[in-house]
Amino acid sequence: MTLRTLFGALLIAVASPAMAGIEVTDDTGRTVRLDDPAERIVSLAPHVTETLFEAGAGDRIVATVNHSDYPPAAEDIPRIGGYDRINIERILDLDPDLVIGWESGNAQAQIQRLQDLGLTLYISEPRELSTIAGSLERFGTLAGTADTAREAARAYRERLAGLRARYADREPIEVFYQIWNNPLMTINDDHLISDVIRGCGGTNVFRDLPKIAPRVSTEAVVMRDPQVIVASGMGEERPEWLDNWKQWSELRAVANGNLYFIPPQYLQRHTPRILIGMERLCEQLVEARG
Numbered sequence: 394m395t396l397r398t399l400f401g402a403l404l405i406a407v408a409s410p411a412m413a414g415i416e417v418t419d420d421t422g423r424t425v426r427l428d429d430p431a432e433r434i435v436s437l438a439p440h441v442t443e444t445l446f447e448a449g450a451g452d453r454i455v456a457t458v459n460h461s462d463y464p465p466a467a468e469d470i471p472r473i474g475g476y477d478r479i480n481i482e483r484i485l486d487l488d489p490d491l492v493i494g495w496e497s498g499n500a501q502a503q504i505q506r507l508q509d510l511g512l513t514l515y516i517s518e519p520r521e522l523s524t525i526a527g528s529l530e531r532f533g534t535l536a537g538t539a540d541t542a543r544e545a546a547r548a549y550r551e552r553l554a555g556l557r558a559r560y561a562d563r564e565p566i567e568v569f570y571q572i573w574n575n576p577l578m579t580i581n582d583d584h585l586i587s588d589v590i591r592g593c594g595g596t597n598v599f600r601d602l603p604k605i606a607p608r609v610s611t612e613a614v615v616m617r618d619p620q621v622i623v624a625s626g627m628g629e630e631r632p633e634w635l636d637n638w639k640q641w642s643e644l645r646a647v648a649n650g651n652l653y654f655i656p657p658q659y660l661q662r663h664t665p666r667i668l669i670g671m672e673r674l675c676e677q678l679v680e681a682r683g
Contacts, residue, residue, distance in 0.1 A: 414426055414427055414428045414429070415427040415428075415429070415430065415534060415535060417515070417531045417534055417535060418531075419515045419516045419517065419531070420496065420516060420517055420518040420519060420520075420524065420528075421496060421516045421518065423514075423515075423516065425491075425513065425514070425515045425535070426513070427490065427491065427513060427535060429490075429537075430535065430536055430537025430538075431450075431453060431489075431490045431491035431535050431536050431537075432453055432490060433453065433455045433487065433488065433489045433490050433491070434450065434453045434454050434455065434489060434490075434491045434492075434493065434536065435454070435455060435456045435457070435473065435484055435487060435489040435491070435492045435493070436454055436456070436457040436458070436461065436493050437457075437458055437476055437479060437492065437493060437494040437495055437498075437499050438458060438461075438476050438493075438494070438495035438498050438499070438517065439457075439458065439460045439461040439462070439463075439476070439662055440495070440517070440519075440662040440663040440664050441457075441493045441494075441495065441517050442454060442457045442458075442461040442463075442467050442470070443461070443463050443464070443467070443662060443664040443666070444517075444525070444528055444529060444532060444663075444664050444665070445493070445532055445536070446463075446464050446466070446467065447529060447542075447545050447664065447665055448529045448530075448532040448533040448536065448538055448541060448542035448545060449533060449536070449538035449540075449541030449542055449545075450532055450533065450535075450536035450537075450538045450542075451464070451466060451467070453536050454467075454470050455470075455471070455487050455489060456470065456471045456472065456473045456483070456484065456487055456489075457470045457471075457472065457473070458472060458473065458474060458475055458476045458479065459472055459474070459475045459476070460475075460476070463658065463662075463666075473487075476495060476498045476499055477498065477499065477500055478500065478503075479499065479500075479503055481503060481506055481507065481510075484507065484512070485510065489512065490513060491513050491515065491535060491536075492507055492512050492513065492514050492515070493514075493515045493516075493517055493532075494507070494514055494515070494516050494517065495516070495517055495518065496516050496517070496518035497518055497605060497606070504516070515531075515535065517663070519585055519663040520583055520584065520585050520588070521585065521588050522553055522585065522588050522589065522592060522667070522671075523550075523553070524585075524663075525549060525663060525664065525665060525667065526546040526549045526550050526553075527546070528663075529542045529543075529545050529546040529549065529665070530542050530543060530546050533545075545665065549665045549668070552668050553592075553668060553671075556592060556593075556668065556671055556672060556675060557592050559675070560592065560593045560594050560675040560678075560679070561591070561592050561593070561594055562594065563593075563594035563678070563679070563682065564594065564682055565594060565595070565596055566594065566595050566596070566620050566621060566678055566681060566682055567595070567596050567598050567617075567618075567619045567620045567621070568590050568595040568596065568597055568598065568619055568620070568621045568622075568623060568678070569597075569598050569599065569614055569617070569619035569621070569622045569623070569646070570586055570587075570590065570597065570623050570625075571622060571623065571624045571625070571635070572606060572625055572661070573625075573626075574632070574634035574637070575634075576608045577608060577609055577610065577611060577614075578606055578607070578608055578609070579599045579602075579606070579607060579609050580597065580599065580605065580606055580607075581597070581599060581600055581601070581602040581603065581604060581605055581606075581607060582597060582600035582601070583605050584605050584606065585663055585667070586660055586661070587600060589660065589667065589670065589671045589674060590674070592671060592675070593671065593674050593675035593678050594675075594678060595621070595674075595678050598614075598617040598618075598619045599613075599617070611641075614644075615641055615643070615644060618643075618644060618645055619644070619645065619646050620645045620646055620649070620651060620681060621646050621651040621653065621677070621678060621681045622635070622638055622644075622646040622647075622651065622652050622653070623653045623654070623655060623674065623677070624652075624653070624654050624655075625654075625655060625656070625657040625660060625661055626654070626656075626657060627657065628656070628657075629656050631654040632654070635652055635654060636652065638652060639652075649681065649683075651677075651680075651681040653674075653677045653681075655670050655673050655674060655677075656670075659673065660674070
């Protein structure tokens, strides 16, 4: 090999990793590419913000949306609106190298606008518990914090496997999960919370509906007659409207006193903390089985 050939081979060897850059697949199947780890990230959902912190990339977030309140350090991050209405001009001013959106939460027209403007977009939509571990790893890859993210994903998978081993094969029990009361809303089988219910040995009574977060009627709930009703609400306190079901004494959930509450931050945010909510739900279903 001549000196010139050797020198050329060395240049290719050095340049190839940099040229390869970073490439991951988001939750919608889109390929996301970066030349270098992201240093300026805009998060368009509270669960994205929380997961980025868990992946070791919290200090890379230059803006996020309202209600991104965990961990406490997230409170100090500048806001660019709510997840359902973002300030695109403000995002452009921040010159991010990565924007992470939420498929079922962000307005699709605004997501398309960001893409049309040439911003690099990753779309998050975990619909199975295992996807959260993958999100941690992919966020770590994109932000250059892969070691921290990998360890967080390992711990998450280990805890999830333990919960499933303990509860998933218990006696089946029918569950109505109530997101809100007015309008009355629930989840179908595509929703992440339905996977949580399955992991606890439960069955979502509205699993067959076509929309991921459908509206239902009181009559429909009565007809499906769940053995357990679990409510979320908007805050840390049990919502008063959960007890409205007591007027329907024929419901098995009411007759057996199986009206439960889990704070929404533990089930409705697609983050590692969902396992806190899962453990609470599993224990509630054990109690409901008697």
